[in-house]
Amino acid sequence: MSKPDSKLEAQSTTCSVVEQIDSAVKRVSAIIPGAPKDDIRLVRLIHSVAADMSARFDGMLRPHGLNETDFRTLMQLFCSPDGQAHPSDLSQFATQSRTNMTRIVDSLVERGWVTRDASDVDRRRIVLAITPDGEALVKRLLPQFHPKLSSFLSILSVDEKQTMTEGLKKIAASLEASARGGKS
Amino acid sequence: MSKPDSKLEAQSTTCSVVEQIDSAVKRVSAIIPGAPKDDIRLVRLIHSVAADMSARFDGMLRPHGLNETDFRTLMQLFCSPDGQAHPSDLSQFATQSRTNMTRIVDSLVERGWVTRDASDVDRRRIVLAITPDGEALVKRLLPQFHPKLSSFLSILSVDEKQTMTEGLKKIAASLEASARGGKS
DNA sequence: AGCTAATAGTTCATTAATGAATTATTAATT
DNA sequence: AATTAATAATTCATTAATGAACTATTAGCT
Numbered sequence: 164m165s166k167p168d169s170k171l172e173a174q175s176t177t178c179s180v181v182e183q184i185d186s187a188v189k190r191v192s193a194i195i196p197g198a199p200k201d202d203i204r205l206v207r208l209i210h211s212v213a214a215d216m217s218a219r220f221d222g223m224l225r226p227h228g229l230n231e232t233d234f235r236t237l238m239q240l241f242c243s244p245d246g247q248a249h250p251s252d253l254s255q256f257a258t259q260s261r262t263n264m265t266r267i268v269d270s271l272v273e274r275g276w277v278t279r280d281a282s283d284v285d286r287r288r289i290v291l292a293i294t295p296d297g298e299a300l301v302k303r304l305l306p307q308f309h310p311k312l313s314s315f316l317s318i319l320s321v322d323e324k325q326t327m328t329e330g331l332k333k334i335a336a337s338l339e340a341s342a343r344g345g346k347s
Numbered sequence: 348m349s350k351p352d353s354k355l356e357a358q359s360t361t362c363s364v365v366e367q368i369d370s371a372v373k374r375v376s377a378i379i380p381g382a383p384k385d386d387i388r389l390v391r392l393i394h395s396v397a398a399d400m401s402a403r404f405d406g407m408l409r410p411h412g413l414n415e416t417d418f419r420t421l422m423q424l425f426c427s428p429d430g431q432a433h434p435s436d437l438s439q440f441a442t443q444s445r446t447n448m449t450r451i452v453d454s455l456v457e458r459g460w461v462t463r464d465a466s467d468v469d470r471r472r473i474v475l476a477i478t479p480d481g482e483a484l485v486k487r488l489l490p491q492f493h494p495k496l497s498s499f500l501s502i503l504s505v506d507e508k509q510t511m512t513e514g515l516k517k518i519a520a521s522l523e524a525s526a527r528g529g530k531s
Numbered sequence: 532a533g534c535t536a537a538t539a540g541t542t543c544a545t546t547a548a549t550g551a552a553t554t555a556t557t558a559a560t561t
Numbered sequence: 562a563a564t565t566a567a568t569a570a571t572t573c574a575t576t577a578a579t580g581a582a583c584t585a586t587t588a589g590c591t
Contacts, residue, residue: 179523181516183440187426194425195489199497201508206400206496208515213397214442215522216390232547241378242371251569256367258398263548265571287556287569305379312390313383315525318517324385326510331392332365333502338399339363341499416577435539447578449541471539471586 180211216315223308227300232259234304236267237276237293241301246293249282253291276300364395400499407492411484416443418488420451421460421477425485430477433466437475460484 184207192198221231229237239253240246254264268291271277276297282288293301316324368391376382405415413421423437424430438448452475455461460481466472477485500508 179520180440181519187423190426191422191489195486197493198489199493201512202497202500203493205500205508205512205515208512208519209393209397210401211442212515212518212522213393215519215526217394218442219522219526230547238375239371242374249569256364258395258402260549261570262550262572266547285557285569289570302379305375305382309381309383309387313386315518315521316386316389318521319514323510323514324389326507327514328385328389328392330503330507330511331389331396334396334499335365335392335399336363337499337502338396338403342399342403414577433539444579445540446542446580450577469539469587473540 180215181208184208184211219311219315220308223311224304227304232257232263232267233271236264237271237297237301240277240291240293241298246298248291249288250291251288271297364399365392368392368395403495403499404492407495408488411488416441416447416451417455420448421455421481421485424461424475424477425482430482432475433472434475435472455481 184204188200188204188207191203192200217231220234224230224234235257236253236259239256240248243252250264250268251261253259253268254261257264259267268277268279272279276294278292278294280290280292282290319327368388372384372388372391375387376384401415404418408415408418419441420437420443423440424432427436434448434452435445437443437452438445441448443451452461452463456463460478462476462478464474464476466474503511
């Protein structure tokens, strides 16, 4: 048994993600009167933009044999003092499970970009360090990405960027606070 | 052979994600002079906030037997005209592969929240439709999430929200445009 | 009409990511 | 000092997500 398509064709012409989010939010609030429209829209936009950007970076990294998570982890290490950090730090800041971090580090070590050594101070801990090869890779790739990144954001004014940065920092802090508070 | 921990302990005290991003950006731009600091910070913030929020929603959904992707997909359908859409539409707007959409829909159909029927208009296509059960689920769960969502964003002023929404819309459009242009 | 593109959805093999349980080590309490 | 609790990292089993190849159907040429 098959169904008629009704208004599906009409919808297909409304194509951009932004429009799609707007109309979806409208429908939700029509059905659920008290829904916080603006907040929903904002959250969905953040999610959509983040996913899109991730996909874009991933596409740029693939040809070089790594994915976004690998690179992000390597960057985190690259940006750490002395190029060193513990796995648990990385997993915390990358919103990644420890299990997964073990796997990611495995593959980075295997490719010679990172070393893994036992810590003297606390023998439960592991000290990860980026190698010269790892640093060279980052230094070679990063400059290629920066122009793309800047061009995505070039439609924003300095003021807009500033406001968004501040706003996101507040949200991040708020989320972190509620995570702490919620656990107790 | 083991390594000394050097400054790792000092870093561990600098804990919040925001601070961590800030100091990481500082280090990158110290090593790579031309790096667009503000843009990098903004992108990392967007990513971090999106990941955190996703994790939060996922945690709220788990007890009800679905994950974030399942729910997002169901919502998309809930918000579509007549509660109907094609799989390819959903995968496009959810930044999700078609393959994965097949799997997700499989599980939604299995649980009786969605129906899958052949289209009359174009026999290649499938028409997905949310069932009364599916609608009931959404209507039951949504109101629980809205307060949480609003409270995360309550540290922002109306103006800030407005600016961020506009900014994100611009970025989304810019990404979409570059995706189209880049393909030709 | 008939042949070539292109499109929609699926299956199968592979890669990514998570959660529960485990081992080793340190911190805290008595 | 000994016992209990907490922490760091790992392994193993399971769930999610992707990409390449495939089938069926429609659109575009000529």
